[in-house]
Amino acid sequence: MVEIAPFKGISYNKEKISVLDDVMSPPYDIISPTMQQSLYDKHPHNYVRLILGKQFEDDTPNNNRYTRAKQQLDAMMKEVILQPSEKPAIYPYKITYSVDGTDRVMHGFFVLLKLDPSYELVKAHERTLSKPKADRLNLMRACHANLEPIQLLYIDKKDSIRAVIDRQVDEPMITVKGYDGFSHSLWKLDDEQVISQIADQLKDKLLFIADGHHRYQTAINYAEEMKKKTGDTNEKAPFNYRMVILVNMFDKGLAILPTHRFIKKSDVDLDNLMKRLNEFFTVEEKIISEGTRDYERLSHQIKQDIASAKKHKFALYTKHRYYVLTLKDEQSMDTFAEDRSSTWRTLDVSILHKIVLEHLMGITQDNLEDHVSYTRVDEEALKHVDDGTYDLSILMNATKIEELKAVADAGEHMPQKSTYFLPKMLSGLVMYSMDIP
Numbered sequence: 001m002v003e004i005a006p007f008k009g010i011s012y013n014k015e016k017i018s019v020l021d022d023v024m025s026p027p028y029d030i031i032s033p034t035m036q037q038s039l040y041d042k043h044p045h046n047y048v049r050l051i052l053g054k055q056f057e058d059d060t061p062n063n064n065r066y067t068r069a070k071q072q073l074d075a076m077m078k079e080v081i082l083q084p085s086e087k088p089a090i091y092p093y094k095i096t097y098s099v100d101g102t103d104r105v106m107h108g109f110f111v112l113l114k115l116d117p118s119y120e121l122v123k124a125h126e127r128t129l130s131k132p133k134a135d136r137l138n139l140m141r142a143c144h145a146n147l148e149p150i151q152l153l154y155i156d157k158k159d160s161i162r163a164v165i166d167r168q169v170d171e172p173m174i175t176v177k178g179y180d181g182f183s184h185s186l187w188k189l190d191d192e193q194v195i196s197q198i199a200d201q202l203k204d205k206l207l208f209i210a211d212g213h214h215r216y217q218t219a220i221n222y223a224e225e226m227k228k229k230t231g232d233t234n235e236k237a238p239f240n241y242r243m244v245i246l247v248n249m250f251d252k253g254l255a256i257l258p259t260h261r262f263i264k265k266s267d268v269d270l271d272n273l274m275k276r277l278n279e280f281f282t283v284e285e286k287i288i289s290e291g292t293r294d295y296e297r298l299s300h301q302i303k304q305d306i307a308s309a310k311k312h313k314f315a316l317y318t319k320h321r322y323y324v325l326t327l328k329d330e331q332s333m334d335t336f337a338e339d340r341s342s343t344w345r346t347l348d349v350s351i352l353h354k355i356v357l358e359h360l361m362g363i364t365q366d367n368l369e370d371h372v373s374y375t376r377v378d379e380e381a382l383k384h385v386d387d388g389t390y391d392l393s394i395l396m397n398a399t400k401i402e403e404l405k406a407v408a409d410a411g412e413h414m415p416q417k418s419t420y421f422l423p424k425m426l427s428g429l430v431m432y433s434m435d436i437p
Contacts, residue, residue, distance in 0.1 A: 047428035106253030150212030
């Protein structure tokens with residue numbers, strides 16, 4: 001049974017921070033070094049100092065980005081720059097934004113979710129990587145808090161939970177413009193009967209992780225660690241819960257964008273790779289005019305070239321040209337993933353990883369982190385190959401939400417970075433401290 005709970009959310013004190021926009025932050029995993037510095041410069045209490053503090057050459061086990069995050073958090077609480085809610089509550093959340101010329105509104109709510117280590121009630125669709133889990137675990141150990149939410153989806157075709165919430169809210173407690181230019185609004189709902197009604201509607205549902213696979217597994221690891229450390233086996237212990245945002249899978253404000261792959265592998269023989277690709281794909285070479293570096297226009301053209309409702313198409317980009325790859329036969333995947341479901345075998349991301357990366361380029365699960373990086377920005381997928389940062393890039397189409405559900409239902413995992421949900425949650429709106437009863 002899915003169990004949720006309200007909590008005393010900690011948020012910025014509007015009497016202390018005159019412009020809340022200045023202290024908000026993107027999620028930690030999309031913050032570049034340049035963006036990190038910009039956020040540091042923007043405000044001395046910007047949330048980035050908690051979720052992704054700077055690292056220095058003279059860092060030690062007793063003085064590092066995690067210990068400094070704890071010191072910053074304690075200082076902000078002491079100075080009442082951050083303050084907890086007086087009563088446990090859930091926090092309805094709306095993001096108003098535009099994508100591809102269409103205006104959208106995503107509806108969700110912050111709540112505590114009882115952890116499900118077995119993944120029977122909470123379904124994951126992506127594998128996790130070791131480095132991000134270690135990083136987030138160290139931060140949780142230091143701060144004893146959930147500083148950022150995990151986004152999960154539930155199925156509510158009638159949207160009845162949102163109807164209950166909408167009847168209770170009027171003016172938001174916070175409205176800010178995020179780094180993305182989107183409008184983020186947060187409410188507080190502390191009516192115990194209404195919260196109980198929502199909890200009752202959720203208890204028999206399955207949840208699907210949309211964003212935050214690493215953070216969810218980290219929360220499970222932390223809970224196990226705390227049980228051993230403290231001897232506390234109480235299922236209601238604070239570490240057995242995780243702050244999440246729940247969103248209806250059918251919410252019209254949700255969008256999924258593709259995540260493109262960068263390849264760093266200097267020994268790739270492009271001519272030989274093209275010959276081998278021909279065994280599985282129809283390969284169409286596209287020459288780029290010398291001096292043409294309008295990346296917005298070029299990425300738009302490439303996206304048009306690979307757009308397809310039924311075929312499996314990719315674009316392999318290298319300097320001065322790109323190749324449109326169209327899979328010849330889905331049954332090719334039977335050889336490489338016979339132990340997988342038909343849904344998994346026919347995912348674009350599975351075809352890419354199994355045939356192109358593993359079989360043809362020798363990039364396996366064991367060395368993936370050494371050779372593959374990711375971007376959600378179409379133009380970056382081209383620019384950073386041209387400037388020599390990476391050897392190749394592969395542009396993809398987005399995973400469909402029904403594919404995500406089917407894979408998660410089957411208990412399978414997509415390759416890493418298979419989905420990129422929009423809009424991204426804003427960090428700094430509300431947090432959960434396990435030290436506040």
